[in-house]
Amino acid sequence: MGILGRILTLPVRGPIEGVLWVARRIEQEANAERWDQGKITGALSELELKLDLGEIDVDEYEVRETSLLQRLKELQEAENG
Numbered sequence: 489m490g491i492l493g494r495i496l497t498l499p500v501r502g503p504i505e506g507v508l509w510v511a512r513r514i515e516q517e518a519n520a521e522r523w524d525q526g527k528i529t530g531a532l533s534e535l536e537l538k539l540d541l542g543e544i545d546v547d548e549y550e551v552r553e554t555s556l557l558q559r560l561k562e563l564q565e566a567e568n569g
Contacts, residue, residue: 528560 494501521527532553539549 522559523563523566525560525563528556528563532556532560 535544535549535552535556538544539546544552
């Protein structure tokens with residue numbers, strides 16, 4: 489596509505490319521947060537504190553803990569393998 493084609497399609501292409509850029513940035517940030525070992529271990533500590541303070545029951549604690557430990561295990565496997 490030449491320069492004329494790029495200029496003519498800019499009103500349509502520009503917003504689409506902008507939305508795609510924003511979507512990629514959101515995905516990158518979400519993945520960075522999901523796979524940050526410090527955040528996972530911090531969430532485990534926070535979860536234990538909530539259990540100790542009686543904010544959640546044992547069943548909810550076990551469900552959330554299992555999920556966090558699985559993420560931590562996947563992260564460690566990805567780093568080692």
